[in-house]
Amino acid sequence: MGIPYSYSFRNLWTRRLTTLLTASGMGLVVFVFAATLMLTEGLQKTLVQTGSPDNVVLLRKAAGSEVQSGVERSQAALLESQPEVAIGADGEPLLAKEVVVLINLKKRVGDKPSNVVIRGVTPTSLKLRPAIRLKEGRMPRSGSAEVIAGESIARRFKGGGLGETIRFGMRDWRVVGVFDAGSTGFSSEIWGDADQLMQAFRRQAYSSIIFRLRDSTAFDSYKARVESDPRLTVEAKRETQYYLDQSEAMSKFLNILGMVLTVVFSIGAVIGATITMYAAVANRVTEIGTLRALGFQRKSILSAFIVEALFLGLCGGGLGLFAASFMQLITISTMNWASFSELAFSFTLNFSIVWKSLLFSAVMGLVGGTLPAFRASRMNIVEALRAT
């Protein structure tokens, strides 16, 4: 048995102001680290929740997103008649031919313009996304210049609110309803009648085809068959995978940015921890000599100081996570580079981020505490006892 953990913990408590200041420095780094992960998690969660695993998205081959894609009407008709497409209660195929266009709208705050997705939908579109429900107003009438807006659009963009008018495609479109899409990417979209929108934007082709699989396990064989059919130039993805791919570029960017910041900050925090631990060793030279004289081996001294540094790091980790947890209250909007449109999402904290942050803080403590701990363990007993 070595030196009890209470020795390490109580020493930190005894020097609580120094401990708090050092832990705060480390906490700041953990805050940045956790906030970055929470941002990436929030983005991925928002985009992945947007899709349903039973739905399949068909895009033109090599088109990264719906905005870049085009599916000819003839191909759309062929795809509609495939046996894998589920049939709804009304006997119609659960398939929607949608068109996606980007328009520019001004934000309510700051008057800054930003790209917004306009999605031309059919009545089946809503059946394919059961999580979406109309919150206010009504659905657009077929053949009219009416749209419904996602909650995030209604709240943040001029003309997006119920009863307001948005001008695009050389026409004025009245917002007749606001829909609740939870924390999905649809919240940042405006939906209108697909045929009306195709006319307004002079589109000859759909952007994407979305359908529900009759049997979810049939996806792989369906994909293989459709993608090798010489009459078709489409690529099939499960809707969840499609939206996950959408988040990839931005997640990567956020991760790199966050990690660069974290690494730079962590160097400072580790130096802080090292200074604190060197001071702890310098103040306890006689104690170290006494413990060694009593028979504790060098490795016991080493581990006692390393445990102390780990505790220090974990205190920082706890502080950082506590501060970062408040970030969940914040929703931010940014450009989704895959679709070039505005996307709103929240910081999301989960168990994986908690343990990664605590592990990171412990590693910072460990790195900061290793050199001082080695110094403590290598002290000459007689010289240490003379320091009284």
Next chain:
Amino acid sequence: MAESTPPIVRIRNLSKGYRRGTQVIPVLTGINVDIDQGEFVALMGPSGSGKSTLLNLIAGIDTADEGSITIGEVEITHLSEGELARWRAGNVGFIFQFYNLIPVLTAFENVELPLLLTPLKRRERREHVEAVLSVVGLADRMEHYPSQLSGGQQQRVAIARAIVTDPEILVADEPTGDLDRASAEEILQLMDRLVHEFGKTVIMVTHDPRAAEKAHLIRHLEKGELSVS
């Protein structure tokens, strides 16, 4: 004829010097001494005479340049650093001038420290600690931190820590040097009791003639050489 017991400490031709740059300054030269079991020995001498160095060598926290030290059956001059640490844990109790208690641990926890190096279970450790704290008269101060105790009480806790593993030898470096006369007297009486009642061998470095009077034997060190008075 009664069989004589061998001395517990046997020191032969012991030399120790300290290096200062390229120069070696001799501290102890050719020391030969035997200390019997149950003896209370005072080491006296002027500052720099090497008495603390001799005490450190006997306690196994310093290493000799030449010669041998045998404690009981073990020649400690041949032990490695790790072996010396294990040997100290079971065979030597330390009493320091400034008590050297760990300030963040209670009296109980300070006394328990050496027992953490033994295979004793928690309950057994508690029994041992309570017993020695009773011996030093501090059974009611177990949960006190060193800062909540007087100098004399702290030194008594240190003595309890020194005897908790039941070592044969106690080494004390100026144990009364930081205490007022009354507390010093109490500590010396306690050490005397450890020798007479518990059969401990005590080797004490002191400048204080009153402390030395308690010892059975006073040995003087001067210029690295030992004499008996």
